[in-house]
Each structure stands twice: as C-alpha cells, then as structure tokens.
Amino acid sequence: MARKNDRFEKIYSQGALTKTEIWVDKETGVNYMFHEDGYAGGLTPLLDRDGKPIVTSILNS
Incomplete structure (x- = not known):
C-alpha cells in the first residue's frame, strides 16, 4: 500500500x-530506470545525450 509521502x-x-x-524521485525530479529479469535487477539514472540526468518537473500533489 502506497503512502502519500x-x-x-x-x-x-x-x-x-x-x-x-x-521511477521519478519526487524530491529531485531525477528519473531512474529499473530493469528486472528473473532473479537479477538493476537501477540506473536515465541520462540525456549530453550525459546529464533526465529531470521531470516536480508538481506538488
């Protein structure tokens, strides 16, 4: 069950x-990709073509 915060x-x-x-970090706006295959998985920030993190505008909800 998800919590509001x-x-x-x-x-x-x-x-x-x-x-x-x-996934988006709601405090920083940084986007992350999670990939899972069987018992293995990995998490990495999504980067643009210049190597900078992709950041989503944070909306107060």
Whole structure:
C-alpha cells in the first residue's frame, strides 16, 4: 500500500517476467530506470545525450 509521502513514483511499467520501469524521485525530479529479469535487477539514472540526468518537473500533489 502506497503512502502519500513516498519519495519515488513509478511513471512507466512494461513487461511481466522481464520488467522495465521508470521511477521519478519526487524530491529531485531525477528519473531512474529499473530493469528486472528473473532473479537479477538493476537501477540506473536515465541520462540525456549530453550525459546529464533526465529531470521531470516536480508538481506538488
């Protein structure tokens, strides 16, 4: 069950057994990609073509 003050918000999800998700840090706006395949997984910031983190505008909700 999600709490109102959770720091991260999932904004994209694809797949079932092999899963790819995009999460946004609601304090900084930085986007992260999480990929899971079986028992392995990884998390990395999404970067633009200049190597800078992709940042989503933070809206107070």
